[in-house]
Amino acid sequence: MNLTAKHTIYGCYLGYITQAIVNNLPPLLFLTFHNQFGISLEKISLLITVNFCIQILIDFLAPGIIKKVGYRAVGITSFLVTTLGLTGFSWLPFVLPNAYAGILICMTLNAIGGGILEVIVSPIVEACPSENKESAMSLLHSFYCWGHMGVVILSTVFFVAIGIDSWRYLPSLWALVPLFTCMMFLKIPIYSIEGDDEETQLPGGIFKSRIFWVLFLLMICAGASEQAVSQWSSLFAEDGLGVSKTVGDLLGPCAFAFFMGLSRLLYGIKGDKLNIRHGLLGTSALCIVGYLITSLSPIPLLSLAGCALCGFSVGLMWPGLFSLGAVLCRGGGTMMYAMFALAGDVGCSAGPTVVGFVTDAVGSMKTGIMAALVFPALLFIVMLGLQKNSAKEKTTDTTAAGDLRSQE
Helix, strand or coil: CCCCHHHHHHHHHHHHHHHHHHHHHHHHHHHHHHHHHCCCHHHHHHHHHHHHHHHHHHHHHHHHHHHHHCHHHHHHHHHHHHHHHHHHCCCHHHHCCCHHHHHHHHHHHHHHHHHHHHHHHHHHHHHCCCCCHHHHHHHHHHHHHHHHHHHHHHHHHHHHHHCHHHHHHHHHHHCHHHHHHHHHHCCCCCCCCCCCCCCCCCCCCHHHCHHHHHHHHHHHHHHHHHHHHHCCHHHHHHHHHCCCHHHHHHHHHHHHHHHHHHHHHHHHHHHHHCCHHHHHHHHHHHHHHHHHHHHHCCCHHHHHHHHHHHHHHHCCHHHHHHHHHHHHCCCCHHHHHHHHHHHHHHHHHHHHHHHHHHHHHHCCHHHHHHHCCHHHHHHHHHHHHHHHHHHHHHHHHHHHHHHHHHHC
């Protein structure tokens, strides 16, 4: 069978679904770990910190490793590692003297595999021949959202149909996804990444580029804008509507993921008709509106609708900034994508931290959400500046062209 760029993109779709699995499946089992193995909630919280720190470390190390062994080898390794990490949940906590040590090993393997995928998947798709790379990037990132929804919904169905006591079989079932994708990565074509060789490399490197640091800041804002609301949406549903945690997860995180995926899907289909800068400016403004509704509405259902609006508005931010970076920092290569991933991860931690800190200080989560409004607001202000700068450059180019024609 002759595999083409289309199969490469399909493999990357599965890569983002894999990342969604390793990020969102373990939290569904945290309470079970606490009840079955007697692991304290403090130690379970440490698992989240370990996952975040390892992913940050991978963001730093990945470019150098990729340069030595190539994208294919790194990709195959990531899928093998995540397969081991997921299947390990089914037996390691039961065979080791310390169940927590087994869970920690599995979380570490998942963090390594997921961290690698976050770095490599976007540049692989960006390098594939396509008519509209911005649309392709947005469509790619929508599969993380569909993966997130799938993990929550299908895992909930598994627990209801088979029982939570049989949870140990679930991670091994989900491990079939990275295992299949690993076999795909053995054969799919992988195209050269612009900027990874001396001929196409950005002159002076990305760290000397002023626009790179602007986009780095925007990636932090994008990650924070997304997770500041997403991490607390389940609690909004549970407390505001008085529903169970299962229903709260479906109404909160699932609704957020659905609308985030929907916006990415819509841009993936119709993106050729929308300027990416205009799109980022508009969605950051819409995100501000979503934050205001969520934090100021006295009606719980309307606050939940504000969360959903935030999900829809942040959908374009992450893939949109990746695409904008590919244009404004042409030749940034793997290092650029890795640093953007790092910035996004920092934002994903900073957003919920701000909400939690302010909530603890004043006793109101809505005030905490309002405090995190600084992230989409900063993104809007900077994008507005970039938009005005772009307009000035076009005016200058038009004037120069007119003067040249006059001289002729």
